[in-house]
Amino acid sequence: MSFAKMSHKDRLLWLGSKVIPTPDVQKVKAFCTRLHRQSRTKNEGNGGFVLGDTGTGKSTAVAAFVDDLAEEFKAKRPGSEWHRPRHPDTPIRPIYEVTEDAGWLRHVVVIVVPPRVRFNSFLRSVAMTLGVKLKSRFDFGEAFDQIKHQIEQQKVGMMIFDEVQHFTEGTLDSYQAADVIKIIMKCRVQVVCVGLPKMLDLVQGDNANDQLLRLRQKQVEVKPLACALDDFVAGDGAIRGEETNTQNDVRFERTPFTDFCAFLDDRSDPKAIILPFDASSEISEYHTALRLWRAGNGHVGKMMEILFQATDLAIEKRMSKLNLRVLAAAYRDSGIDDKDNWFMMEVPQLLEKFNQPTKRSAAKGDESSSPGRRGRSRDNVLARKH
Structure with missing residues (x-):
């Protein structure tokens, strides 16, 4: 199957018809x-x-x-x-x-x-x-x-x-x-x-x-998917999915959100592919996954809407996959100021703000949509890598 040979609308219909089995x-x-x-x-x-x-x-x-x-x-x-x-x-x-x-x-x-x-x-x-x-x-x-x-x-x-x-x-x-x-x-x-x-x-x-x-x-x-930095960064500073590690690394447990990201990226079954591109958009990469989770606050419907709008823009620009730039543009189009755009933040700022619950989740006391806490030492490890 080649998505590049499909029409723009057919590729959007493909994405719009998919439901990730959370x-x-x-x-x-x-x-x-x-x-x-x-x-x-x-x-x-x-x-x-x-x-x-x-x-x-x-x-x-x-x-x-x-x-x-x-x-x-x-x-x-x-x-x-x-x-x-x-x-x-x-x-x-x-x-x-x-x-x-x-x-x-x-x-x-x-x-x-x-x-x-x-x-x-x-x-x-x-x-x-x-x-x-x-x-x-x-x-x-x-x-x-x-x-x-x-x-x-x-x-x-x-x-x-x-x-x-x-x-x-x-x-x-x-x-x-x-x-x-x-x-x-x-x-x-x-x-x-x-x-x-x-x-x-x-x-x-x-x-x-x-x-x-x-x-x-x-x-x-039906609740938002939970997420914490621990899901992507081990205590020794190892990052999930890097070449030195595998997805089965004992330091990283599978969670509904990491499974959600992996399902978006899975290229093993052509019929199961979610994003209609011929190359992986690497949503499972920690710096993309954390941004996506924060932008949708763990709500599957909101995250899929962001991906849908970004996909539309990417196909229009003849891109082979999604990247942070097109995700930022799609998120901006939803009415988000650039200063609050998760996809535009540098990694140190992302890590600093990731641990801050949104005003909405804090007001509701919603633990499922609040990120897990992580010490500053872990943040520093990631910041030095980028």
Whole structure:
């Protein structure tokens, strides 16, 4: 495979379609797989929460599960007509099948909860997604009956709600949200709620609803990848990945973040390559990896967005791989001042600022997105090398 022979857009599509199998992505996929396996096997469905901060990749992880499931469906019934429409506000795409006998079968339904959602509009969105057109002034009981009928007719197995925190931010309280979710679960459908951690307000405090407590019992949190200088620099000053060392050096433990970087750089499997270049961009090099982690604060979605924008610029400039200069340009384009641009800092400044938690993570007390501490002697070793 030669990426240089591919069109600019095809190379971006390649990168945009890739999901790195971090431990949290695998955890979400396993969680959703178990839920889906149990769909329509009991009198009632159940479900759970997939939560995480903006940019951690929670929706991307759920989307990866649904994409794999869609391929399984297509392999089993290659003669069917399959539809997977895109929604502008989520990467999660539903799975619809059209058959001659049963008509539309909506195996996985996806609904994005809009900001400032109201009960009527939310119920109407659920109905429309199932092909039910409600009257301008509809009766709630009749609307629920139509929804239940279509869920059964279309053999809906799973319903995924994204941006669920909007329930707690608008005028729709948890009891109203539970009315809809309860009906769906009683139809033997599995429910997955995806959103920011604040969506747990649905099952906390005085306004909590018993119908949603079962969802709280099953939840998966997608967190930022942790990183410390120890991951790249040993106590004796040895640097991970240098010629005198190997990736299996006992001085360096594998971590989810170092695996993330290695996966970006892996050239052993052409189908597994993430960055669409014919040469490695050496993201695993400590001085690049630490900058990338700091720029995205460990959030996979944010780091991948930086890499995506840098890739676009690099292809435009006919570069054979990414380097610090194009990464700095992409990061600058996101609105970052040059003085705060991690990719423009000299190594001594990078090392000095790396150990300083960001204002945001310090305010939240978020240890997972705060770098590990390291003594000045270790910093001096690296500074002398560069």
